[in-house]
Amino acid sequence: MRVPQFERYVKGVQMLGVLLLGMLLGAIIYNSMYHAQFEALVNLKSDLEVKLEQSETEIKGLTQFKNQHTVIKSVLPRIEEEAGQNTDRPKLDKVTEAELIKRIKADLSVFLGQSIYEIDTDAQLARRLLSNKIYTNVLEKDYSIDITTILVVENKLQVWVKVRLYARPPS
Numbered sequence: 001m002r003v004p005q006f007e008r009y010v011k012g013v014q015m016l017g018v019l020l021l022g023m024l025l026g027a028i029i030y031n032s033m034y035h036a037q038f039e040a041l042v043n044l045k046s047d048l049e050v051k052l053e054q055s056e057t058e059i060k061g062l063t064q065f066k067n068q069h070t071v072i073k074s075v076l077p078r079i080e081e082e083a084g085q086n087t088d089r090p091k092l093d094k095v096t097e098a099e100l101i102k103r104i105k106a107d108l109s110v111f112l113g114q115s116i117y118e119i120d121t122d123a124q125l126a127r128r129l130l131s132n133k134i135y136t137n138v139l140e141k142d143y144s145i146d147i148t149t150i151l152v153v154e155n156k157l158q159v160w161v162k163v164r165l166y167a168r169p170p171s
Contacts, residue, residue: 043094050098057105061112065155072111072119073155077104080148080162092163096139100163103135104145108159116152126150134166142166 054074061073079097092100107130114122127147134144142165149160 046095046098050101053102065113068113069155070116071113071155072116072152072157075105075108075111075157075159077101077108077159077161080160096141099138100135100143100145103138104130104159104161107133108157111157116155119150119152119157130161142168 054076058074065071065073079092079100108126111119111122111126127150130145130147132144132146134142136142144164144166145161146164147159147161149158151158151160
């Protein structure tokens, strides 16, 4: 029995290789587009959850304090963006930032309903209590925060914080 010559099939094998390579490249491009869209969807979902929670708490606060015009009705924590080349300040994604804001807002909820004219002593107390406060297990990482600025505008307490990664000391 004779073995057929391989030279006959060189063009067919080359075309099959190009076809398989094209299929592989197409799958890679499709997967990267799918991943980018899914990541954008997750970020949008977390932003919408934060906005929904803010709206619900504002509605609850406004109905609770609707007849009182000189009290703090909502708390808006803000995380300062990193500036320069400070390596101990992490680049936070939207989900982690939303979870940190939620926890900070829960800690500062004691200010709701307090008079805006008597906030100065309580603000210093909050700054002392929350300086170098450690939030553990925020998406499997630990963060420490420092309050930099506290401002009351239009019955809203706005708080700016610096966030840093917390490295546990060796035990």
